Amino acid sequence: MVDRPKLLLSDLPLQAQPALSRILDANLDRAREGLRIVEEWCRFGLNSSELATECKQLRQEIAKWHTPELRAFRDTLGDVGTELSHPQEETRANIGQLLQANLCRVQEALRVLEEYGKLYLAEMGSAFKQMRYRAYVLETNLLGYQRQQKLLQSSLYLVTSASENLFAVVEAALEGGLTLVQYRDKTANDDVRFEVAGKLCKLCHHYEALFIVNDRVDLALAVDADGVHLGQQDMPIATARQLLGPHRIIGRSTTNPAEMQRAIAEGADYIGVGPVFATPTKAEKAATGLEYVRYAAQNANLPWFAIGGIDPSNLNDVLSAGADRIAVVRAIMQAEQPTLVTQYFISQLTRVQTLRNYRSHLPQSHA
Ligand SMILES: Cc1ncc(COP(=O)(O)OP(=O)(O)O)c(N)n1
Ligand SMILES: Cc1nc(C(=O)O)sc1CCOP(=O)(O)O
Numbered sequence: 001m002v003d004r005p006k007l008l009l010s011d012l013p014l015q016a017q018p019a020l021s022r023i024l025d026a027n028l029d030r031a032r033e034g035l036r037i038v039e040e041w042c043r044f045g046l047n048s049s050e051l052a053t054e055c056k057q058l059r060q061e062i063a064k065w066h067t068p069e070l071r072a073f074r075d076t077l078g079d080v081g082t083e084l085s086h087p088q089e090e091t092r093a094n095i096g097q098l099l100q101a102n103l104c105r106v107q108e109a110l111r112v113l114e115e116y117g118k119l120y121l122a123e124m125g126s127a128f129k130q131m132r133y134r135a136y137v138l139e140t141n142l143l144g145y146q147r148q149q150k151l152l153q154s155s156l157y158l159v160t161s162a163s164e165n166l167f168a169v170v171e172a173a174l175e176g177g178l179t180l181v182q183y184r185d186k187t188a189n190d191d192v193r194f195e196v197a198g199k200l201c202k203l204c205h206h207y208e209a210l211f212i213v214n215d216r217v218d219l220a221l222a223v224d225a226d227g228v229h230l231g232q233q234d235m236p237i238a239t240a241r242q243l244l245g246p247h248r249i250i251g252r253s254t255t256n257p258a259e260m261q262r263a264i265a266e267g268a269d270y271i272g273v274g275p276v277f278a279t280p281t282k283a284e285k286a287a288t289g290l291e292y293v294r295y296a297a298q299n300a301n302l303p304w305f306a307i308g309g310i311d312p313s314n315l316n317d318v319l320s321a322g323a324d325r326i327a328v329v330r331a332i333m334q335a336e337q338p339t340l341v342t343q344y345f346i347s348q349l350t351r352v353q354t355l356r357n358y359r360s361h362l363p364q365s366h367a
């Protein structure tokens with residue numbers, strides 16, 4: 001990396017010099033500003049010093065190219081582009097959209113700097129090419145980190161069933177604070193699955209919720225889902241990981257300690273623990289009872305969701321056995337008021353999590 005590039009503008013035709021300088025100056029600003037916006041979220045929103053440091057280092061490297069000579073041609077009042085803005089820039093629906101827009105802005109600016117930079121100094125083109133790839137890696141790492149954080153924060157998991165009111169029910173639950181949804185439909189044709197999964201994925205992302213696809217890695221990739229849920233009869237986790245890459249979520253169903261230990265060893269991001277109670281939604285699987293929930297509470301070192309026959313009437317038994325995350329189908333899909341049921345589940349789960357967290361910080365004699 002050249003520490004302080006030497007300006008070769010004088011080699012260019014006279015009339016091109018101010019234009020080139022203004023393009024480089026504007027895009028150096030754009031890239032630095034976009035990175036600063038992303039950095040703030042990494043630092044204060046995600047508490048990730050690793051991601052914040054990468055943003056900062058990229059910004060500092062870009063700043064080295066922002067020489068006084070380039071700034072000298074700045075003419076903000078004469079810039080015909082300052083009043084051109086897209087309506088989407090006026091509003092941002094959520095943090096995800098804000099980050100996406102700014103990462104895109106950074107990558108575009110780096111591309112401009114790479115192309116026009118070549119006219120200025122050969123090293124500038126290759127330096128900005130490398131930085132553009134670093135920005136892509138930053139985006140992927142940031143997205144992966146956001147997903148894992150959201151998974152950790154999710155205490156309630158809605159697994160869908162086929163329903164005429166599918167979108168309305170899911171949206172009602174999202175309104176109630178749901179942050180994790182799995183699309184599960186064992187009978188639909190692939191064209192229907194693809195269309196429904198795509199729409200659900202957009203709906204969930206609009207509410208900043210994670211969207212997982214049951215069974216099908218191909219479908220998860222096709223709709224850009226956050227991950228996939230695999231049962232014991234589905235694809236091996238290692239194969240799914242190869243196909244999905246390191247940043248998507250992989251969940252695994254488990255019914256006994258051996259399956260749990262294997263899922264952990266194979267690199268699952270979370271597991272299902274059940275069926276806790278017998279359920280018509282999965283009639284072929286025998287209930288494990290609360291004993292396996294107690295085992296999970298003592299032994300699982302990754303996020304785990306008790307599943308199977310859970311509803312408001314038996315929730316307390318599941319919580320008392322040690323669960324602080326649950327997954328449900330009928331309790332929400334068939335609820336008269338899905339928003340209220342969602343809010344009830346989340347409030348109870350948050351209550352036990354807060355209590356357990358508080359107890360874990362007490363001296364042993366008070367716990
Ligand atoms: C959260 C969660 N846990 C378990 C399951 C069940 O998955 P699987 O055993 O593959 O059965 P099907 O759902 O495919 O019938 C799940 N879907 N989600
Ligand atoms: C899809 C599924 N998997 C289970 C498992 O234990 O692996 S239990 C289950 C169904 C859960 O549905 P409901 O909340 O309607 O009982």
Ligand SMILES: [Mg+2]
Pocket residue numbers: 214215229230231232234
């Ligand atoms: Mg399955």
